[in-house]
Structure formats: structure tokens, C-alpha cells
Amino acid sequence: MSRLHEFERLIDDKLRALFRSPVQEGERREVIEVHRAILEEVASRVETMPRGRRIFAYPHLTVRVLPADPQRRRAYEVVFAEADALQRDIRTRLQEEEVEIPERFRVDVEFVEELPEGVGERGFDISYDRAAGTSELPRTRLLILHGQAEHPDYIFRKRRINLGRLGNVLDPKQRLVRRNDVAFRDSQDAPNSTVSRTHAHIEFDAASGEFRIYDDHSALGTTVLREGEFVNVPRGTSKGAALRSGDEIVLGQARLTFEVLGPS
Numbered sequence: 666m667s668r669l670h671e672f673e674r675l676i677d678d679k680l681r682a683l684f685r686s687p688v689q690e691g692e693r694r695e696v697i698e699v700h701r702a703i704l705e706e707v708a709s710r711v712e713t714m715p716r717g718r719r720i721f722a723y724p725h726l727t728v729r730v731l732p733a734d735p736q737r738r739r740a741y742e743v744v745f746a747e748a749d750a751l752q753r754d755i756r757t758r759l760q761e762e763e764v765e766i767p768e769r770f771r772v773d774v775e776f777v778e779e780l781p782e783g784v785g786e787r788g789f790d791i792s793y794d795r796a797a798g799t800s801e802l803p804r805t806r807l808l809i810l811h812g813q814a815e816h817p818d819y820i821f822r823k824r825r826i827n828l829g830r831l832g833n834v835l836d837p838k839q840r841l842v843r844r845n846d847v848a849f850r851d852s853q854d855a856p857n858s859t860v861s862r863t864h865a866h867i868e869f870d871a872a873s874g875e876f877r878i879y880d881d882h883s884a885l886g887t888t889v890l891r892e893g894e895f896v897n898v899p900r901g902t903s904k905g906a907a908l909r910s911g912d913e914i915v916l917g918q919a920r921l922t923f924e925v926l927g928p929s
Contacts, residue, residue, distance in 0.1 A: 696740050699788045703728060703751070704758050706791060711764050721759055724767035725794040727825065729775045732788075738776065738840060746774045776842055778863065779882045781903035790903075794824055795871045802869060804926040805876065812860065812919030813850050820926070821846065824871075828916060829864040829881075849919055859885050859917025865898070867908065867923070876925070878914065879905040885917040 712720050728751060732741045745751045752772035759766050780790050805826070807819040815832065823846070832848040833841055842863070849860045861883040869876050880887040882901035889896040889906055890913040898906045908914075910925040 696744050699730070699741075700744055700751075700754070702787060703789055703791070704755060707755050708758060708762065710793065711759070711762070718765070719763060720765045721767070721770075723793040723795055724769055724771065725824065726755070726772045727775065727792040727794070728772060729777045729780060729790045729792075730788065731777055731780050738836070738838070741776065746776075778836075778842060779901065781901065792868070794869075805867075806922075806924040806926055807847055807914075808922045808924070809847075810913070810920040810922060812916075812921075814921075815848050815850070819847055824869045826867040827863070828860075828866060828914075830860045830862045834862045847921070849916075860919050861885070861917070864916050865914075868905075876908040876923070877905040878908050878923075879903070883916070888915040889913070890915060890920075 707721075707726070710721065710723065712722060714720060728745070730741055730745055732738045743750070749772070751774055752770075755772055756766060756770060780788075802822045802824060804820060804822045807821070807826070809817050826847065827843060827845045828847045829843070829845040830849045831851055832845055834843045834845065836842050845863075861881075863881045864883040865878055865880050865887045867876055867878050878887065878889065878898055880898045880900045886900055887898040889898060889908065891909060891911075895915075896906055908923050910923065912923045914921050914923055
């Protein structure tokens with residue numbers, strides 16, 4: 666039995682405890698197919714070095730999964746999130762193929778309500794980060810200028826910073842969808858009410874050494890104000906916009922400044 670088929674058998678055994686009706690056979694296969702596609706895409710990033718040495722150069726992956734139906738969310742959690750299941754499966758797949766893996770290999774799984782254009786139909790999206798550890802990350806500061814957040818001033822050393830309304834974003838069944846690092850309070854009054862629950866996020870691009878901001882399909886859009894000029898952030902795409910220290914970020918009517926503090 667191939668390693669991929671063994672993965673699928675183990676997943677199928679897990680899901681049969683959740684889906685016992687024959688009508689739901691297609692739902693099991695759907696989750697298994699998404700799992701298979703993720704493993705295949707990750708394996709395609711393996712690099713062959715001189716003398717046949719094979720390496721995987723990304724210490725950190727962020728896998729964003731879009732369940733096809735909210736009713737199937739539990740099945741996706743079992744396969745991708747429980748006990749770091751996806752991280753274990755990816756590691757095992759690469760080790761079976763004798764691929765060298767970074768020492769601090771980590772896979773973060775996020776369940777999302779939407780995916781960027783062009784990847785939504787496959788049900789997942791993967792971000793690959795070559796940065797070896799948090800020590801390489803610059804510290805950043807976000808200062809609230811307009812709007813009410815949980816804190817007036819934030820300092821981070823993170824590759825991804827989520828911006829939105831509420832700290833914990835829940836789906837209609839009260840299951841966690843996302844956590845916001847900068848969370849504007851839920852309010853009927855502007856400017857907080859103009860911030861979407863999953864409004865935007867900031868990511869550090871290790872290859873270029875720059876931070877970029879991405880709009881996560883917000884209702885009123887995301888803008889960067891730089892030296893008196895507005896830079897529009899493409900809404901709901903994977904393109905994003907570069908951030909510079911001193912930029913002002915506009916989320917609906919809320920505003921905050923972005924500053925790079927350095928590594929120490």
C-alpha cells in the first residue's frame with residue numbers, strides 16, 4: 666500500500682465515526698481529496714540539490730481551508746486541525762520520501778469563509794515562509810488613531826497579524842473561524858461598525874524582507890495612507906500592498922499607524 670493510500674485509509678476510518686449514512690460517502694471523499702491535494706502541493710515544493718539531496722526549504726506553512734459546507738466543518742477539523750494532524754501528515758509524507766525538513770517545521774491551519782480568487786474552487790490555499798524562526802522577524806507596532814480596540818497600542822513579532830472586529834470570530838454555529846490580533850470592539854457606532862469581522866491581515870514576506878497588507882473581502886475596503894497619498898489595497902485577492910514604517914492603515918473608518926521597530 667502506498668503512503669498516500671494509507672493516509673486516505675486512516676482518514677476514512679476517522680470520518681466514518683462522523684458520517685455513518687451512505688448518503689454522506691461523497692462528503693468523506695471530498696475531505697480526503699482536499700487532504701490529498703494539500704500533500705501533493707507541498708511535495709511539489711521539494712528541491713533537489715547536488716548529489717541527489719532533497720530538501721524542503723520552508724520551516725513554516727500556513728494552510729487556509731475553506732469547508733465546502735458549514736455542516737461539514739467538524740470533519741475538516743478532525744482531518745486538518747486536531748492534535749496537529751495536518752502537520753504530522755505532511756512531515757510523515759516528506760520523511761517517507763527521504764526529504765530533509767527544517768528543524769522547527771510548523772504548519773498552522775486556519776478555517777476561512779472565503780479564499781482568494783483563483784484558488785477558491787480547490788478548497789485551500791497555502792503560504793510558504795522561508796524564515797527560519799521568530800528571531801529573524803522585525804518587531805512591529807500598531808497604534809490606534811481612530812476607533813476603539815481592546816488596546817490602544819500593540820507590539821508584535823509575528824509573521825501574520827489579523828485585523829478585524831472582535832477578538833474571536835465565530836461562525837453561525839458558534840465555532841471559531843479566526844482570531845484577530847488587533848480587535849475592534851463590536852459596536853453600532855462608527856468607526857467600529859465599519860470594520861468587518863475578518864477585515865484584513867498583515868504578513869511578513871521573508872523573501873523580500875517586507876511587510877504586506879491584504880484585504881480579506883471586507884465590506885468597506887482597506888487603504889494605506891502614505892505621505893498624503895492613498896494606496897488602495899485590492900479587495901479579497903492575494904496581491905495585497907507593501908507596507909512601510911510610518912504608513913497609516915485605514916479599515917473602513919477606523920485608522921491605525923504601522924511602524925517597524927527592528928529585531929531587538
